[in-house]
Amino acid sequence: MTYLMSxxxxxxxxxxxxxxxxxxxxxxxxxxxxxxQGEIDSMLEIISKTGMNHGGMH
Incomplete structure (x- = not known):
């Protein structure tokens, strides 16, 4: 998990x-x-450098 988040x-x-x-x-x-598998997918999902995920943009 630590590696994937990094x-x-x-x-x-x-x-x-x-x-x-x-x-x-x-x-x-x-x-x-x-x-x-779902947790790994979430950890690799692109996010904003501010910490918000792209779903928060809308």
Whole structure:
């Protein structure tokens, strides 16, 4: 979790600026639960450098 949060992309003005992260997970749902997959996806979601996510822009 600490590592993923350290590589979480941040934008200055607009989330369309990027940068973007991608993650590839290998293993079955028994190895990596859907909940964990969702948490990883959230941790890699681009956010504003101010700390607000791009959903807060609207």
């Amino acid at each position: 590589v979480q992309p941040k934008y200055e003005k607009s989330p369309t600026e990027g940068p973007y992260n991608h993650a590839w997970l290998t293993g079955s749902v028994q190895s990596i639960s859907l909940k964990v």
